[in-house]
Structures are given as C-alpha cells and as structure tokens.
Amino acid sequence: MNRTIVMVTIISGLLVRPVFAQTPVEILASIQKEAGSGAKGFSAARGETFFKTKQGGDMSCSSCHTDNPAATGKHAKTGKAINPLAPSANAERFTDPAKVDKWFKRNCNDVLARVCTPQEKGDFLTYLLTIRG
Amino acid sequence: MFNVKRKIFLMLAVSLAIGITVTAAQADDDHGREGHGGEGHVKTTLKAPANSLWQKECAACHIAYAPGLLNAESWRKVMAGLDKHFNSDASLPAREAAEISAFLQNNASGKTGAATLRISETAWFKRQHDGHEISPEVWKRAAVKSPANCAACHPQAERGNFNEHEIRIPR
Numbered sequence: 001m002n003r004t005i006v007m008v009t010i011i012s013g014l015l016v017r018p019v020f021a022q023t024p025v026e027i028l029a030s031i032q033k034e035a036g037s038g039a040k041g042f043s044a045a046r047g048e049t050f051f052k053t054k055q056g057g058d059m060s061c062s063s064c065h066t067d068n069p070a071a072t073g074k075h076a077k078t079g080k081a082i083n084p085l086a087p088s089a090n091a092e093r094f095t096d097p098a099k100v101d102k103w104f105k106r107n108c109n110d111v112l113a114r115v116c117t118p119q120e121k122g123d124f125l126t127y128l129l130t131i132r133g
Numbered sequence: 134m135f136n137v138k139r140k141i142f143l144m145l146a147v148s149l150a151i152g153i154t155v156t157a158a159q160a161d162d163d164h165g166r167e168g169h170g171g172e173g174h175v176k177t178t179l180k181a182p183a184n185s186l187w188q189k190e191c192a193a194c195h196i197a198y199a200p201g202l203l204n205a206e207s208w209r210k211v212m213a214g215l216d217k218h219f220n221s222d223a224s225l226p227a228r229e230a231a232e233i234s235a236f237l238q239n240n241a242s243g244k245t246g247a248a249t250l251r252i253s254e255t256a257w258f259k260r261q262h263d264g265h266e267i268s269p270e271v272w273k274r275a276a277v278k279s280p281a282n283c284a285a286c287h288p289q290a291e292r293g294n295f296n297e298h299e300i301r302i303p304r
Contacts, residue, residue: 077221078195078281102225109222 020095024087027094028125035118042119047127050120055112061124063111070133089133094125179293184236186229192291194223196284198252199293200240206248207255208237214250253280267302276303 032042051061051069064082065073070089073082084090094100108116116124179201191197200208212234216224225233246256253262262280271277276285283290286302 075194077219079278080195098226106222106224109216 022095022097024094024125024129027097027100028122031118031122031125035122039119042122042126044127044130047123050124051127057111057113059111061111069128069131084133086128086131086133088131178296184233187233187236190225190229190233195281196291200237201242201293202252203241203255204244204246204248205238205241207250208241209234210248211250212237271302274303
C-alpha cells in the first residue's frame with residue numbers, strides 16, 4: 001500500500017515537473033569553452049548593443065524580440081507572438097542546447113547573414129542573464 | 134483489499150484513456166477524407182492525423198499550415214528549401230526535416246498542378262479568393278495584412294477548418 005502511494009507520487013512528480021537538460025549558466029559555460037582561452041571576457045553592455053543594433057541588414061534581434069527581452073515579442077513578418085527571451089521571464093529559455101543552436105543559426109543568418117561568433121553569443125547571453133523579469 | 138481495488142481502478146482508467154485516444158484518431162482520419170473526390174469541390178476540413186513535431190516546429194513562426202493545403206511535390210520543395218524559407222532561415226536538423234516532410238507529403242492534397250511554395254498561388258486558392266469573393270481592399274486591412282494570415286478570416290485555420298460558415302472577415 002505504502003509502496004503504491006510512493007510510486008504514484010514519484011510518477012506524477014515526473015509528469016508535472018518540467019525537465020530541463022541544462023541551465024542557462026551551463027549553456028553560457030559551453031559558449032565560453034567554444035570561445036577558447038584567447039577570447040576577451042563576455043560583456044553585458046556589448047551584448048545589449050548587439051541586441052538592439054541593426055547588423056548590416058534591416059533587422060536587429062529587437063525587431064522581433066522588442067527592446068525589452070523580458071517582454072513578449074512579435075514575429076516581424078507573420079505577427080506571431082514570441083514568448084519572452086530572458087530566462088528570468090521565461091524559465092524554458094536556454095535550457096535545451098539543440099534549441100539554442102537551432103535558433104542562433106537561423107536568427108544570426110537572418111540578422112547578420114552569417115553565423116555568430118562565440119564572442120557575440122556569449123555577450124548576448126550574458127546580457128540576457130542581467131535582465132530581471 | 135484496498136490496494137487491489139486501486140489497481141483495478143488504475144487499469145480501467147488507463148484502458149479508457151487509450152480507448153478514447155484511438156477512437157478520436159479514427160474519427161479524425163475519417164473526417165479528413167470527407168468530400169475528397171467531388172468535382173471542383175474543395176475540402177473545407179483538412180484534418181490529418183496529428184504529428185507533434187510538425188505542429189511544434191511549423192507553429193513556432195506561423196500557424197502550422199495543414200498538409201492538405203498543398204500537393205506532395207510542393208511540400209517536398211518547401212521542405213528542401215528551409216534554409217531560405219520566404220527570406221528567412223528556417224532550417225532544421227536533417228532527421229526532423231525528414232520526419233515533417235514525410236508527414237506533409239503523406240497527407241498532402243491529391244491535386245495535380247505545378248508545385249508551388251505559396252499556398253496562395255494554387256489554383257483552388259485563387260478561385261476561392263478571387264475579386265468577386267474578396268474585394269482587393271480586404272487584403273490591405275491591418276487585421277488581414279497578408280494572404281498568409283489565414284486565421285484573420287478563418288478563426289479555426291489552425292485546426293485545419295476552413296468551413297465557409299466559420300469565416301469572419303475583420304473590418
């Protein structure tokens with residue numbers, strides 16, 4: 001009887017709790033590793049400038065994510081709502097390495113017409129981690 | 134005694150849940166075939182067996198357009214060019230792209246006609262939305278903005294329902 005209750009409790013616990021593969025800080029650490037020892041330290045100020053500035057084309061990160069990464073964004077073309085980007089406002093952000101890679105690839109291509117450097121990604125995430133939701 | 138009852142109850146609940154899921158899937162499947170073969174008849178309900186990856190990935194940027202909105206060759210083209218998808222990079226890992234592509238092609242419309250990336254370029258779309266049906270001015274309204282925005286006038290578009298009776302054209 002007791003064992004049944006314990007099992008049911010464990011199983012329902014597994015069902016309701018979101019399981020994140022990594023934390024944003026761990027993701028940042030792997031970007032740091034990718035950047036190697038030659039890189040300068042990551043800077044939130046540089047990340048903020050990167051986030052809000054158009055990079056050659058007619059788009060910046062904030063074109064869709066707005067100037068406030070803790071706010072709900074809007075797809076510049078389709079108008080679809082985009083959940084907040086800052087981990088403080090959206091616990092799912094930067095917890096799945098495959099998803100992070102997928103979106104850096106897509107969005108860097110759209111905004112900069114190239115892949116982002118580890119330095120840019122590190123500055124960017126360092127900035128997002130300073131945002132309080 | 135209590136323990137046995139609980140076990141029986143759990144088993145019943147699980148089999149009931151499985152039963153309901155199977156019935157719903159079959160019902161959806163039947164529904165999807167409705168009106169498939171009529172002359173010039175456009176399917177207004179494009180329900181397909183759900184594919185959670187298709188739903189999740191396509192709906193990240195726009196509604197997950199129902200597979201029945203394009204023919205198989207069109208979907209093959211769409212999925213082969215995701216890195217330049219309407220001027221955006223929508224690329225996916227190969228395994229995921231293959232699964233979604235197979236799902237779309239297996240549930241595509243049976244219509245012949247040139248492959249196209251744009252649903253709004255298909256003959257049936259043009260026929261249903263020509264100048265007599267929809268005044269050109271409607272497309273320019275802020276709430277409509279683009280023919281890609283199905284849900285502006287078809288509130289059930291996300292569920293593959295384009296039934297005439299459900300249409301609500303915004304002012």
